[in-house]
Amino acid sequence: MQSTISPAQRFAALHLIIDRRSVVERERCAVVCVRILDVNYSELDDFALISLVARHDETALSALYDRYSRLVFSLALRIVGERTLAEEIAADAFVNVWRAASSFAEERGRVVAWLMGITRHRAIDELRRLNVRPEGSAVDLDEAVSAAQSDSIDDLVGVRRQRELVRAALVALPPPQREALQLAYFGGLTQQEIADKTGQPLGTIKTRMRLGLQKLRDELRRLDADFG
């Protein structure tokens, strides 16, 4: 028999029919998709993949890795600044996903944000263990500016779109606020350490971080609304 709707559409239909509220039903839905409907893992959404990973499905973990390893590796390398160590952190991040997938709660946020959090914590822990502070913790946003100018809105899909949104929002921040956020996020520096590093009063750093994060939130909301 020939299918007249795409696997993704079938999956969406299954989501709507079977999968209305319960997590158990969502897991069952993902299993149905790959085992009975023969839907390719790469077509499953993040939550379905996490549901399968929670059932110790290695193919689902592999698909999740293929989708996000580049992002995870980029973040790890940005934080620790050393390629081999970043690779180790990236591998560990996905092993942690394997172990903790069953505790992932959708209300805590999207899978990509969860994965970023796992990676960052692991990388910052490594920095602290090694007692290393990478030099120049500000992200090079030149690439972000050119990308934001050259890409059409239609090209900004999925993770790539989110990536450009975040970069565009960061570019829009006043440089001192951006620096404070980046030193904390990518360098793991406390507010006092940022004050020492930049030679600014602690109160100034606190204000910069607060205003910076508020503006980042507002800018992300605005860009998200503009780009639909």
Next chain:
Amino acid sequence: MIAKGLDVNIDCQTAQELIPAFLLGVLEADEQTALRDHLRSCATCRAEADSLHAATDLLGLAAPDVGEPASRVKQRMLAAVHETAEPRATVHLSSRPRRAITWRWAAVFASAAVALLLIVGLGSAIMTLQNQMNQQQARLDRLTRIQVALQQFMLNNNIQTVPVTMADAGSSASAALYVSEDKVAMSVTGLPPLEDNSVYQCWWSDPQTGEMAPGSTFKVDENGAGVWVWPIPPGGEYRHMTITQESQPDHPQPAGPVILTVDL
């Protein structure tokens, strides 16, 4: 920084200053404790923290793209995953040296008693397991039938969603309904589970005769949920479907309260 070792209550202004560092995971331990205490009791600051959380989570996306990691990373990750898999249960057998001849009969009786207990215990355990397996198998068979029916349903060209109107008797429930040319698929949650002979029943209204033709009966699971695929009765232009709750499954016409109605 807040003085260590003190039970400090912080005000909203201080909390707002600490929230960004808290969300970024770079707050000192004593400040974390004070902020957590404050957030537990202050809805305004908690809302501020929640609204900033998403922005913080996404900051990692600003890291410059450095391309794919080496292929060995995936191999290492999968190897580590294999290592974390739970080891299979192993049975350790140990042999004991033979005791003196004077203990032989005692050992024989003890062994017989243990063997008897084992047989009885094992028999009971096997029966319990068999019972559980039968229940699981029945559940699996039921789910498989539904899944196969859904699969066939979704191979249709035209699947449309149809609005469902919940009646007063079904106000605790929610339902979704999809229609193809000859079948409907319905998902329901929140319906009260029924006991004994009571069933939910589907009725098809024939606009020509005005009669209600009985359709499938069903029950919901312990959570009040269920998914079904039903054929639309042939030979009529059925445009209206009603679900009622009936005290028994063989009523020729609806007698119980209406749960929901659907205009196809």
